[in-house]
Amino acid sequence: MILQNIFKNSETKKQMHQARMLNGQSPIFSQFGQSVYASDVVQMCIDVIATECSKLQPKHIRTDPSGMQTTVKSGINRLFKFAPNELMTTRDFLEKVIWLLYLNYNAFIYPTFEIKKDNRGLEYKEYTGFYPLNPTGVEFLQDSIGKLFVKFQFANGQQFTLPYSDIVHLRKKYSVNDIMGGGMDGQPDHQALLKVLQINDALLQGLEKGIKTSLSIRGILKINTMLDDDKQRAEREKFEAAMARGSTGILPMDLKGEYVDIKPDPKLVDKDTLEFLDNKILNNYGVSIPILTGDYNDEQYQAFYEKTLEPIVIGLGQAFSKTVFSPRELDVGNEIVLYHKNMMYLSTKAKLDLLKTAGEQGLLTDNQKLALLGYPPIKGGDKRTMSLNYIDVDLANAYQMGRAKATKGGAENE
Incomplete structure (x- = not known):
């Protein structure tokens, strides 16, 4: 990615000063602590979340005053349909954004655009790409009229200063810092999680060493005579050669040697302790064991979606809408x-329950029903069908009132 070609709207000559933060902190932030990401459990959790978010379908829609929503024919939808930029598919783009968000607790996306005019001569932005950024440092600046800018520094030493209003900024655990997600310094606060990971790592290392030690010493050769070191070494080599030749499983020995067998019995950490530590890590990321292994049911996935994925989905939509x-x-x-x-x-x-409920209400087309079952669309399948067992409430009331009047009139005539 050639940054010079992307950052066409970079402003470097304007006189600026550091933005003033309400808490008095300096608005300079480095990217970012990554020490917890050496854990395989942490990486698996983030990967599950990023993979699920990569299935999202971004759409530019418009809602009219009556509440009806329509998909807009726009450059944004064209980009999000297949490729937000020349390097990534939509799936790649979303996955990378979520990884950056969880790695840094901040994710920056730069939309490239061209200024054009409509038929009435009014200017508008026509978007040409969306690029996830991975800066090594960010600094927030203000110009003389108080407009906020963000200065990005990248690993190759290049720096670009852009209007903050042109940047899609996603934050995780946005709390004590005025601008950035994470802790006070705008970085992930992993102190509590690191303690659990360190304990977990110590146990795993202990397991490895315990198993190796238990399995490496299989027995003791007791030599029943006084031998010097060279003779002991020769006796041991003679014993090992005898073991190597012992195809029958019977080991011949003379009166000088006695072999004492040691039964391998490695002492492992109990299962409950390991599960407790793993669950503390999983709970930190809102991922359960069934979700991690892929062996989940509908209720477990729904809980995962509502707890972990839905806030990300809402945040992505609001951050993009606010900027573009x-x-x-x-x-x-x-x-x-x-x-x-x-x-x-x-x-x-x-x-089938969803098809019955949504289908009877006329909410799904025939092709949408087929897609839900994994079948391809059919010709003419864009029509909607519904059950006649449902009726408008007002019509039902009118029908019942008419029936009541008819019944009353009939009774009076009698």
Whole structure:
């Protein structure tokens, strides 16, 4: 990626000073602590979350005053359909963003755009790409009128200063710092997790050493005579050669030697202790054992989605919408929504229940029903069908009132 070609709107000549933070901290942050990521459990947790988020379908939609939503034919949807930039597919892009978010507790995305004019002569941004950034340091600056800028420094030493309003900024554990996610210094706060990981690592190392020690010493050769070191060595080599030749399993020995067998019995840490430590790590990332192993049911995945994935989905949509749309565009209903429409994880029974409920209400087209069952679309399958067992509430009330009047009129005529 050639940064010079991407950062066309970089501002380096304007006079600026450090932004003033409410807590008095200096707004300079380095990227970022990574010591916990040596743990295989931590990496597996992040990988599960990033992989699931990579299945999201970003869409530019518009909601009218009546609440009806339509997909907008725009450059944003064209980019998100297959490739947000020339280096990544949409799946790659989302996976990388989530990895950066969990590695740094901050993820920065730079949208490239061109300024164009519509038929009325009004300017608008036509987006040409979205690029996840991985800076080694960021600094927040203000110009003379108080506009906020962010200065990125990268591993190759290059620096670029961009308007903060042009950057999609995602944060995790956004708490004590005014601008950045993580702890007070804008970095991941892993102190509590590190203690658990250190204990877990010490136990695993102890297991390895215990097993090696227990299995490496199989027996003791007791020599029943007084021998010097050279003669002891010769006797041991003679014994080992006899073992190597012992195809029958019977080892011949003379009266000078006695072999004492040691039964291997490695002492391992109990299962409950190891599971307790693993669960503390998993709970920190909101990932359960069934989700990690892929052996989950509908309820377990739904809990994982609501606890771990849904906040990310909402945050992604809001961060993108805030950056790529002007206040006027937001006012008329434009937004970015990330749909989690792939329901293939559902069991067959759950799919059939969904088809029955949504199908009877006319919420799904025939092709959407087929896709839910894993079948390809059919010609003419874009129509919606619904059950006649349902009726509009107002029509039902009118029907019942008409029936009541008819019944009353009939009774009076009698």
